[in-house]
Amino acid sequence: xxxxxxxxxxVRASRISLMVFFAGMGLMLGTYVSRVPSVRDALGVTxxxxxxxxxxxxxxxxxxxxxxxxxxxxxxxxxLVRVASVGIVLAFWAMGLAAHLGTWIGFALALFFALGxxxxxxxxxxAEAATVERHVGRSILSQFHAVFSLALLAGVGIGALYSFxxxxxxxxxxxxxTVVGAAYLVLSxxxxxxxxxxxxxxxxxxxxxxxxxxxAARERRTLALGFILFCxxxxxxxxxxxxxxxxxxxxxxxxxxxxxxxAFLVVAQSIARLMGTRVVDRWGRVTVLRACGSLVTVGxxxxxxxxxxxxxxxxxxxxxxxxxxxxxxxISAAADERSHATARVAAVAAFGTIAGLTMPQxxxxxxxxxxxRQALLVSVVAAGAMxxxxxxxxxxxxxxxxxxxxxxxxxxxxxxxxx
Numbered sequence: 379x380x381x382x383x384x385x386x387x388x389v390r391a392s393r394i395s396l397m398v399f400f401a402g403m404g405l406m407l408g409t410y411v412s413r414v415p416s417v418r419d420a421l422g423v424t425x426x427x428x429x430x431x432x433x434x435x436x437x438x439x440x441x442x443x444x445x446x447x448x449x450x451x452x453x454x455x456x457x458l459v460r461v462a463s464v465g466i467v468l469a470f471w472a473m474g475l476a477a478h479l480g481t482w483i484g485f486a487l488a489l490f491f492a493l494g495x496x497x498x499x500x501x502x503x504x505a506e507a508a509t510v511e512r513h514v515g516r517s518i519l520s521q522f523h524a525v526f527s528l529a530l531l532a533g534v535g536i537g538a539l540y541s542f543x544x545x546x547x548x549x550x551x552x553x554x555x556t557v558v559g560a561a562y563l564v565l566s567x568x569x570x571x572x573x574x575x576x577x578x579x580x581x582x583x584x585x586x587x588x589x590x591x592x593x594a595a596r597e598r599r600t601l602a603l604g605f606i607l608f609c610x611x612x613x614x615x616x617x618x619x620x621x622x623x624x625x626x627x628x629x630x631x632x633x634x635x636x637x638x639x640x641a642f643l644v645v646a647q648s649i650a651r652l653m654g655t656r657v658v659d660r661w662g663r664v665t666v667l668r669a670c671g672s673l674v675t676v677g678x679x680x681x682x683x684x685x686x687x688x689x690x691x692x693x694x695x696x697x698x699x700x701x702x703x704x705x706x707x708x709i710s711a712a713a714d715e716r717s718h719a720t721a722r723v724a725a726v727a728a729f730g731t732i733a734g735l736t737m738p739q740x741x742x743x744x745x746x747x748x749x750x751r752q753a754l755l756v757s758v759v760a761a762g763a764m765x766x767x768x769x770x771x772x773x774x775x776x777x778x779x780x781x782x783x784x785x786x787x788x789x790x791x792x793x794x795x796x797x
Contacts, residue, residue, distance in 0.1 A: 384571060389513045395569035396510065399503045400522045401529035402558035406466070406496065408533015409554045411618050411640075412540070413547050415626055415633045420547065421482045425623070425750070429742030432619065434486040436731055438494035443728035446501050447721030455502050455720070456570045460563060462502075466495035467559035474548030497731055499562070505723040506570055508713030520654030523706040527648035531641050538637040600722055602770030603708045604729035606667065609764035610704025611730035612737040613674045613757040617643055617697060619738045621681070624750040629687045642691045646698030654703055663707045663771035671765035673700030678757040697757075704764060705730070711771040 418428050449458055469492035476484030507522045533554070540550045621643070625636035658666055677697025680689060712726040737756065744753035 384513060388571070389510055391568050392506070392571050393510050393514075393518075395565040396503060396507050396522060397525045398561055398565055399499070399569055400507075400526040402561060403496065403500060403503065404526040404529025404531075405533040405536075406470070406555055406558055407618070408530040408535075409470075409537060409551060411530075411622070412534045412537020412637045413550060414619065415623055415636070416541065416547055417477050417485070418623070420477045420480055421485060422480065423482055425742040425745045427482070429739035431482065431486050431489060432738045432742075435489035435493040436736075438490035438492070439497035439731035440728060442494040442498045443501060443724050443731055446498060446724040450502075450720050455506070455572075456566060458498060459502055459566045459570060462495040462498040463559045463562035463566070466492055466499065467555050469495055470551045470555040471548075474546075474551035477547045493731075497727065501724045501727045502720070503569075504709045504727065505713060505720040508710055508723065509571055511710065512713075517655050517658040517710065519710040520651045520658065520703060520706040523702075524648050524651030524654070527644050527651055527702075531644040531648060534637050534641050534644065538634045541637070542634045597722075599770055599774065600712065600725055602767050603712050604726045606764055606767050606770060607705060607708040607726050608729040608733045609671075609760040609767070610701065610708060611733040612760040613678070613697075613764075614701040614705065615730075615733065616737060616741055616754055616757050616760075617701065620741055620745070620750060620754055621694075624681075624754065625690065628749055628751050629690070631687070639690055639694060642694035643698035643701070646695040647702045648698075650699045650702035651706065654706065658703070658707070663711060663773075664768045666703050667707055667768035667771055668765045670700045670703050671761040671768070673697070674761035674764075675700075675758050678754060678761070682751045682755050700761065707771050711773070714773055 414428075421427075421431075423431070446458075469488050472488035473485055473492060476482075476488055503522075504519075507519055511517065511519050536554070537550065617640070622633070622636040622640045625631050625639055626633060631639075654666075673696055677693050677695075677700055680696065681693035684690065684693065708726055709723055712722040715722070737760075741750075741753045741756055744756070
C-alpha cells in the first residue's frame with residue numbers, strides 16, 4: 379500500500395529534523411561510551427560487575443520496547459518523544475551523580491531509566507525515518523544511521539577531550555545530554571510527520587498494549603529480522619562497550635588514546651552508511667548484509683590476535699565497515715509494511731536490547747577467563763549468524779502481504795462474531 383501523500387517540503391523538514399534526532403542519539407551514546415573506564419574506576423567494579431550494570435540498564439530498554447507499540451496507539455508518538463526527551467536528561471544527571479558518589483546501585487537504577495528513554499527515542503526515530511524513506515522512494519535509512527555514527531564519533535572525541543582535561547563525569551554527562559534533550563523538545567513537532575494517536579477503531583488500537591510482543595510472536599519474518607538485529611547489535615555494541623577497555627587493559631594505553639582509536643571504527647561505519655543508499659539500491663539488502671558479516675569477522679580476528687598495537691586501527695576500520703549496515707537494514711525491512719510498522723520496528727529493535735541484555739555480559743564473563751580481546755571473538759559467531767539469516771531482509775512479495783492482511787482481518791472478524 380502506498381503511503382498517503384504528504385507535501386514534499388513537509389517530508390524534507392521531517393527528514394532534516396530526524397537527522398538532528400539521530401545526531402543527538404549518537405552524541406549521547408558517545409558521551410556514555412567515552413567515559414566507561416572512568417565510571418568503572420569510580421564505582422570500583424570488575425568487568426563482570428560492569429556487565430551486571432549493563433544488565434539492569436538493558437532491562438529498561440527491553441521494557442520500553444515491549445510496551446512501545448501499545449503506548450503509541452494510546453498516546454501518539456509525539457507525546458512519547460517529548461516524555462522520553464525529558465526522561466533521558468534526568469536519567470543522565472542521575473547517572474553522573476551516582477558515579478560521583480561511587481554508588482553502583484544508584485548508577486544501575488539511573489541507567490535503567492536512561493536506556494528506557496533512549497530506546498523509546500531510538501525506536502520512534504527509526505520508525506519515523508522509515509516512513510520518510512517510503513515517501514522519498516529510495517533506501518535512505520542508512521543516511522540517518524550515518525549521522526548517528528558521525529555524532530557518536532564526535533561524542534567519543536569530546537569525551538576524550540573531557541577525560542584528557544580531567545573533567546568530572548557528572549559535568550560531562552549533564553552538559554552534553556541537556557543540550558540534546560532541549561533540541562529534541564524544540565524539533566519534535568517537525569520531526570514527527572503524524573504524532574497523533576491512531577483512531578479508536580484502528581488496527582493498532584484494537585491489538586492492545588502488548589501489540590509489539592504479539593507482532594514478534596506471530597510473524598516469522600519479523601523474528602528473523604530481530605535475530606539479524608541481535609547479531610548486528612552484538613558486534614556493534616560489543617565493540618562500543620569493550621574495545622576501548624580492551625585497548626586500555628591489553629595494550630596498556632590511556633583512556634583518551636583508546637577512545638581515539640575506537641573512533642577509527644566509527645569513521646569507517648559512518649563512511650559505509652553514507653554510501654549505503656547507492657549500494658543497497660544496486661545490490662540489495664541480502665548481499666550487503668552478507669558482505670557486512672564477512673567484514674566483521676575479519677576485523678574481529680585482527681583485533682583479537684594482532685601482536686602489535688598499530689594493527690588496531692586497521693582492525694577498527696574493517697570492523698567498522700562491517701557493523702555499518704546491519705542495524706539500518708533490519709529496521710528498514712521491518713517497516714516494509716505500513717500496518718503495525720511502529721510495532722514491528724519496536725519488536726525488531728527489542729532484539730537489540732536483548733543483545734545488550736545478554737552479550738556484553740557474556741563477553742565480560744568470558745573476559746574473566748581469557749584476555750578481553752579474545753573474548754570479543756563472540757562477534758565472529760554473531761557475524762556468521764547474520765550472514766545465515768540475511769535472506770529475511772528481502773522485501774516481502776505483494777501477494778503474500780495481501781494474503782497475510784486478509785488473514786488478520788478474518789481473524790478479527792471471527793473474534794467479533796465469537797464475542
